[in-house]
Structure formats: structure tokens, C-alpha cells
Amino acid sequence: MGDRNLEAIPERKEQFYEGKAKKLYATSNPDLIIQYFKDDATAFNAKKRGTIEDKGVMNNRMSELFFTMLEQHGVKTHFVRRIDDRQMLCKRLDIVPVETVVRNIVAGSLAKRLGRQEGETLKHPFVEFYYKSDPLDDPLIYPEHAVAFGWATEAELAEIRKMALRVNELLTGFLDKRGVLLVDFKLEFGRHHGEILLGDEICPDTCRFWDKETRQKLDKDRFRRDLGGVEEAYHEMLRRVEG
Ligand code: UDP
Numbered sequence: 001m002g003d004r005n006l007e008a009i010p011e012r013k014e015q016f017y018e019g020k021a022k023k024l025y026a027t028s029n030p031d032l033i034i035q036y037f038k039d040d041a042t043a044f045n046a047k048k049r050g051t052i053e054d055k056g057v058m059n060n061r062m063s064e065l066f067f068t069m070l071e072q073h074g075v076k077t078h079f080v081r082r083i084d085d086r087q088m089l090c091k092r093l094d095i096v097p098v099e100t101v102v103r104n105i106v107a108g109s110l111a112k113r114l115g116r117q118e119g120e121t122l123k124h125p126f127v128e129f130y131y132k133s134d135p136l137d138d139p140l141i142y143p144e145h146a147v148a149f150g151w152a153t154e155a156e157l158a159e160i161r162k163m164a165l166r167v168n169e170l171l172t173g174f175l176d177k178r179g180v181l182l183v184d185f186k187l188e189f190g191r192h193h194g195e196i197l198l199g200d201e202i203c204p205d206t207c208r209f210w211d212k213e214t215r216q217k218l219d220k221d222r223f224r225r226d227l228g229g230v231e232e233a234y235h236e237m238l239r240r241v242e243g
Contacts, residue, residue: 009083020046021059021205027089031192032080035060035088035201043224045137052223057085058234059203064088065241066171066202073170075163077198078190093190093199096152099130099138100160102168103184107208108221110184113140119215125168127161132188159196160189167198175209178240180218183208204237 010027012034017024020042025034037056042049060082067079080089103110106120129146130138143161146152152160164187172182185207188200200206204219211218218233 009081009089012087021056022201031092033090033092034083035090037086037088037201041205041220041223041230043220045134048224050223052234053231055205055231055234058238059201059205060086060088062203062238062241063201066174067198069174070167070170070198073166075167075170075198076195078192090199091192091197093192093197095132095188095190095199096146096156096160096196097132098141098146098151098157098160098189099132100164100187100189101128101130101184102126102164102187103128104168104172105181105183105208105210107183109140125165127164129157156191156196163187163189163196163198171202171207175240176212178243179212180237180240181210181212181215183210204234209237 010029010032013026013028015023015025021038021040023036023038025036027034037060039051039053039055040049041052041055064079064082067077071077071079078090078093080091082088102125104122104125106116106122107118110116111118129141129143131141131145132138143157146157147154167187168182171185175182185202187198189196190199207219208221209218210216217227218237222228222230222233
């Protein structure tokens with residue numbers, strides 16, 4: 001398939017998945033799917049629910065900008081093109097059921113688990129793996145678990161780790177120029193014709209962004225922790241990423 005075909009928008013077919021923040025649709029092209037971004041927001045494994053006005057629109061646009069920048073620097077992603085305000089055309093992935101988290105600064109579950117102060121800068125970034133399972137609350141795993149249970153091969157995990165650290169380098173540099181600290185973030189990967197591609201979305205739902213000067217939170221923690229100014233934070237992040 002040539003790139004020109006990839007850019008054409010295939011017909012939207014049946015919905016085959018609905019998650020907390022997105023719906024996925026098949027298309028007339030078996031290699032491509034459509035991600036539809038909702039305004040629904042959940043936290044603490046959906047124990048807390050709400051909506052963030054226009055979140056879907058902002059996350060779709062922000063993900064487009066991040067994926068485009070990453071592709072320009074050689075990171076292979078599932079992103080094909082944005083279709084409209086809430087829809088993105090993507091390559092179909094066989095998702096690896098492991099969430100990959102990269103951390104630069106202590107926050108969230110790391111602070112809690114190891115009794116560290118939120119805001120402590122780590123000596124170096126590192127990668128963590130979590131098993132994607134709602135009933136189990138996405139438990140932290142060793143890479144060995146993923147291999148032993150057949151969720152990914154050792155070679156795939158090595159590739160995922162390498163890609164995640166490269167994404168961290170690129171995003172950290174890009175955001176630094178825009179006055180934003182990248183605290184931590186979650187990525188998902190999948191297979192497409194045997195190749196590992198970065199999937200899902202990159203947005204304030206899946207990353208912690210802090211203002212570099214004030215350390216003010218510009219991400220979903222405003223919703224999780226009832227800090228107010230949720231929509232404003234998403235708008236501010238989009239404004240900075242658009243540059
Ligand atoms: N994260 C995510 N989805 C999840 C869990 C975490 O997108 O199901 C993101 C979260 O936004 C943060 C990073 O991954 O940027 C690390 O999250 P952490 O493990 O600290 O968990 P949390 O405190 O969000 O429960």
C-alpha cells in the first residue's frame with residue numbers, strides 16, 4: 001500500500017471497542033481504524049467519573065501534534081491523519097496488553113508506593129510495565145511476567161523500552177522549549193504487520209505536565225484531585241504544544 005492510499009479516508013464501519021476515553025471503529029480498509037475521542041473522564045480505575053468539556057477535541061489535536069513530531073524524528077506510530085475534531089485515522093494494532101510508563105520526576109503511584117515526595121527529580125528516567133487489566137487495577141509487573149505469560153516476547157519488550165525512552169527524550173526537549181516539565185507518562189504499543197508501533201494517544205489524560213516555573217499542574221491530576229481549572233489546563237497545554 002502506498003502512502004497516498006493511507007492518506008485517503010476510508011469509510012467508517014462498526015464500532016468494535018469502547019474504552020473510558022475513546023471509541024474505536026473499523027473502516028472499509030482492514031489495516032486502518034478510527035479512534036473517536038470522547039469528553040468522558042475517569043480516574044482511579046473508573047471509580048471517579050465526569051466529563052471535561054471538549055477534552056476529546058483537545059486530546060485528538062494534541063495527540064496529532066505529538067505523533068507528527070515523533071514520526072518526524074523516526075518514531076514509528078499508528079497515527080495516519082486527523083479526520084476531524086474528534087476522529088483520528090490510525091493503523092490497526094494488535095495491542096500488547098502492557099502499559100509502559102516512563103518517569104522523570106516522582107509523582108502519583110510511585111510517590112505513594114515508595115513513600116517519596118512528589119516533585120523529586122529522579123537521577124535518570126526509567127521505564128515501568130503494568131499489566132492492562134481493569135479487574136486487577138493494572139498491577140505493576142516485571143518484564144519477566146509479560147514474557148512468561150506470552151503478552152510480549154523479550155525482543156518486543158526490548159524494542160518497547162527503547163522506543164519509550166526515545167519518546168521521553170523527544171517529548172522532554174519539545175516541551176521544555178514550551179515551558180513544560182514532563183513528569184511522567186503512559187504509552188501503549190501494538191503490532192502492525194509484525195512491527196511494533198506506538199499506539200493510543202499522548203495527552204493530559206496520559207501524561208503529567210507541570211509548568212516549568214510554577215510547577216502548576218496542567219493535566220488530568222486537576223480532575224483526579226479536584227483542583228479545579230481542569231478545562232483551562234487542557235486548553236493551556238494545547239496552546240503551548242501548538243506553539
Ligand atoms: N497513566 C495512564 N493510565 C493509567 C495509569 C497511569 O495514562 O491507567 C499515566 C498517568 O497519567 C501518569 C503516568 O501514567 O502520567 C503514571 O501514573 P501513576 O502510575 O503515577 O498512576 P496514577 O497516580 O495516575 O494512578
